Amino acid sequence: MTALVLLDHEGGQIRKAALSAVTAAARLGDVHVLVTGDAALAQAASQIAGVSKVLHAADARYAHELAEPLAALLVSLAGSYDHIVAAAGATGKNVLPRAAALLDVQPIPDVVSIVDAQTFVRPIYAGNALATVRSSDAKKVLTVRSASFDAAPAEGGSAPIEAVAVVDSPDVSRFEAVQLSDSARPDLESARVVVSGGRGMGSEEKFHALDPLADALGAAVGASRAAVDSGFVPNELQVGQTGKIVAPELYMAFGISGAIQHLAGMKDSRVIVAVNKDPEAPIFQVADYGIVGDLFEVVPQLVEELKK
Amino acid sequence: MKILVPVKRVVDYNIKPRVKADGSGVETAGVKMSMNPFDEIAVEEAVRLREKGAASEVVVVSIGVQQAQDTLRTAMAMGADRAILVLTDESPEPLAVAKVLKTLVEKEGPSLVVLGKQAIDDDMNATGQMLAGLLGWGQGTFASKVDVVDGRVNVSREIDGGTEQVSLALPAIITADLRLNEPRYASLPNIMKAKKKPLETIPAADLGVDMAPRLTIVSVAEPAERKAGIKVGSAAELVEKLRNEAKVI
Ligand SMILES: Cc1cc2nc3c(=O)[nH]c(=O)nc-3n(C[C@H](O)[C@H](O)[C@H](O)COP(=O)(O)OP(=O)(O)OC[C@H]3O[C@@H](n4cnc5c(N)ncnc54)[C@H](O)[C@@H]3O)c2cc1C
Ligand SMILES: Cc1cc2nc3c(=O)[nH]c(=O)nc-3n(C[C@H](O)[C@H](O)[C@H](O)COP(=O)(O)OP(=O)(O)OC[C@H]3O[C@@H](n4cnc5c(N)ncnc54)[C@H](O)[C@@H]3O)c2cc1C
Numbered sequence: 001m002t003a004l005v006l007l008d009h010e011g012g013q014i015r016k017a018a019l020s021a022v023t024a025a026a027r028l029g030d031v032h033v034l035v036t037g038d039a040a041l042a043q044a045a046s047q048i049a050g051v052s053k054v055l056h057a058a059d060a061r062y063a064h065e066l067a068e069p070l071a072a073l074l075v076s077l078a079g080s081y082d083h084i085v086a087a088a089g090a091t092g093k094n095v096l097p098r099a100a101a102l103l104d105v106q107p108i109p110d111v112v113s114i115v116d117a118q119t120f121v122r123p124i125y126a127g128n129a130l131a132t133v134r135s136s137d138a139k140k141v142l143t144v145r146s147a148s149f150d151a152a153p154a155e156g157g158s159a160p161i162e163a164v165a166v167v168d169s170p171d172v173s174r175f176e177a178v179q180l181s182d183s184a185r186p187d188l189e190s191a192r193v194v195v196s197g198g199r200g201m202g203s204e205e206k207f208h209a210l211d212p213l214a215d216a217l218g219a220a221v222g223a224s225r226a227a228v229d230s231g232f233v234p235n236e237l238q239v240g241q242t243g244k245i246v247a248p249e250l251y252m253a254f255g256i257s258g259a260i261q262h263l264a265g266m267k268d269s270r271v272i273v274a275v276n277k278d279p280e281a282p283i284f285q286v287a288d289y290g291i292v293g294d295l296f297e298v299v300p301q302l303v304e305e306l307k308k
Numbered sequence: 309m310k311i312l313v314p315v316k317r318v319v320d321y322n323i324k325p326r327v328k329a330d331g332s333g334v335e336t337a338g339v340k341m342s343m344n345p346f347d348e349i350a351v352e353e354a355v356r357l358r359e360k361g362a363a364s365e366v367v368v369v370s371i372g373v374q375q376a377q378d379t380l381r382t383a384m385a386m387g388a389d390r391a392i393l394v395l396t397d398e399s400p401e402p403l404a405v406a407k408v409l410k411t412l413v414e415k416e417g418p419s420l421v422v423l424g425k426q427a428i429d430d431d432m433n434a435t436g437q438m439l440a441g442l443l444g445w446g447q448g449t450f451a452s453k454v455d456v457v458d459g460r461v462n463v464s465r466e467i468d469g470g471t472e473q474v475s476l477a478l479p480a481i482i483t484a485d486l487r488l489n490e491p492r493y494a495s496l497p498n499i500m501k502a503k504k505k506p507l508e509t510i511p512a513a514d515l516g517v518d519m520a521p522r523l524t525i526v527s528v529a530e531p532a533e534r535k536a537g538i539k540v541g542s543a544a545e546l547v548e549k550l551r552n553e554a555k556v557i
């Protein structure tokens with residue numbers, strides 16, 4: 001059996017989450033990957049360990065991973081594959097369901113575990129239940145959670161690169177612009193340590209109180225929905241049911257109450273720390289270590305302690 | 309211009325879902341049900357477009373059990389003009405929902421279909437994209453801003469590393485993300501008015517759509533519970549524990 005992985009990229013780099021999709025696909029069979037954009041991306045794809053063929057769609061219409069042309073391209077390639085896989089990120093979730101509909105397949109989103117070639121485990125109800133589902137479709141279309149599969153090594157492979165031709169698709173969409181946050185910090189979804197702030201951070205300015213701590217730990221910064229909605233930080237930092245799903249070695253929550261929608265995005269972290277001035281905050285029910293106190297006092301103290 | 313907004317009745321977001329003892333699913337009997345929060349955002353956006361004069365009519369549709377009428381009445385209390393209930397006792401998968409919606413789109417001829425980005429029960433995040441595929445329309449998913457101008461719709465989308473703008477030819481599909489707007493509360497007079505707005509019921513079987521599920525639920529289980537840990541008294545103690553006990557730093 002052979003699986004085709006759509007490798008998504010952002011800012012000229014293959015997303016780390018896509019490497020987890022390669023690992024998941026390798027459990028299902030031989031792995032081919034489809035990548036759009038320039039030749040450098042195809043080169044990078046060919047070096048991923050475990051990939052046996054790279055399909056490169058170099059045409060400009062695919063460069064921004066617009067769903068309409070890319071889903072049509074996937075459909076044209078699907079004949080040779082049993083599984084079509086992508087990371088459960090913005091691109092995978094935008095493109096794969098469209099391709100699945102065109103293939104008359106019910107997609108299986110957010111896979112966290114593979115039981116066999118047609119049986120998969122996925123969380124429902126904000127991760128409050130795990131459903132094991134078996135697909136009766138001839139082809140399986142799935143997105144996988146990067147937090148649940150290790151990333152395939154970015155180097156070590158030497159797969160051949162094959163150019164793929166353009167296919168017709170409805171000319172109904174146009175890419176206009178993109179604004180990417182140019183953070184020097186590690187990627188939220190793959191960071192070893194995540195430092196997150198909630199409504200308790202108080203303002204955009206005061207949110208920066210977390211910066212020295214994130215610097216000291218080499219951590220990515222995350223946030224609750226309330227912090228994003230209040231304009232403290234941009235949307236791409238939201239952790240939770242409807243934001244990013246993370247499972248770092250260490251997750252530190254400051255001024256976050258612990259609503260189920262937030263827990264859905266971080267409760268698989270190995271160690272959870274919570275700092276909250278309310279001793280009854282539900283976040284303490286999932287925290288390995290908690291401090292009841294004012295985060296604006298605790299954070300600078302932590303930074304001092306880490307220097308020792 | 310007509311706007312179609314599909315709305316789903318789901319377990320209220322404030323309720324902690326419980327897995328049924330026999331592992332067949334999540335308990336929904338006797339549980340408070342509400343409109344999927346993303347669909348409230350979708351309804352709000354459609355109503356605002358009509359209030360701005362960019363649209364003439366907002367039609368809401370739900371595919372589900374008889375009680376989904378309540379959800380449709382709520383949407384009409386928020387300002388939708390009329391409603392369609394496609395009646396079924398099954399819980400259709402997104403593929404089936406998209407096929408049903410396609411038949412309604414062909415009948416109603418909307419220029420825009422605004423859906424929620426995901427339903428908070430099944431968390432599939434798929435229906436809008438699938439409907440767009442079946443119709444061959446453009447899709448503006450995870451929308452945080454929508455502008456209708458000169459026969460096109462410009463959409464800002466929340467993506468992994470930031471925000472992206474796309475421009476779509478009409479007719480098109482939009483799926484609403486959290487930051488698109490803040491939905492209004494329905495006022496009492498509007499709730500009363502909504503009771504008189506037209507609500508048409510169509511048995512799903514009459515649409516001639518294959519709704520057979522493709523996924524079989526093998527089992528539904530509770531995830532492993534996390535246990536509450538300990539409270540520590542100081543930052544110094546926390547750093548010591550993280551270094552020597554948990555060994556994460
Ligand atoms: C459809 C839907 C989807 C959602 N998706 C998500 C999602 O993906 N992610 C998400 O996070 N939420 C999501 N939510 C929102 C979620 O329900 C909560 O509203 C949100 O997580 C609350 O954020 P918070 O914990 O920062 O704020 P609050 O609940 O207001 O908590 C703030 C906490 O900060 C503490 N605090 C205040 N000041 C201090 C201080 N100086 N020192 C220490 N502690 C302090 C308070 O005691 C309180 O516990 C969603 C909701 C809905 C309806
Ligand atoms: C593994 C699995 C387990 C399930 N378990 C249960 C269960 O325990 N109990 C149960 O009742 N059902 C269950 N179902 C069915 C499920 O409730 C959904 O109806 C179905 O899978 C659709 O997924 P979704 O709502 O997450 O779609 P999404 O693609 O996330 O929905 C996106 C948007 O599409 C629109 N939409 C979706 N469905 C409808 C609709 N019916 N009417 C109008 N608009 C709609 C809304 O605008 C919504 O915001 C299960 C299905 C699966 C596959």
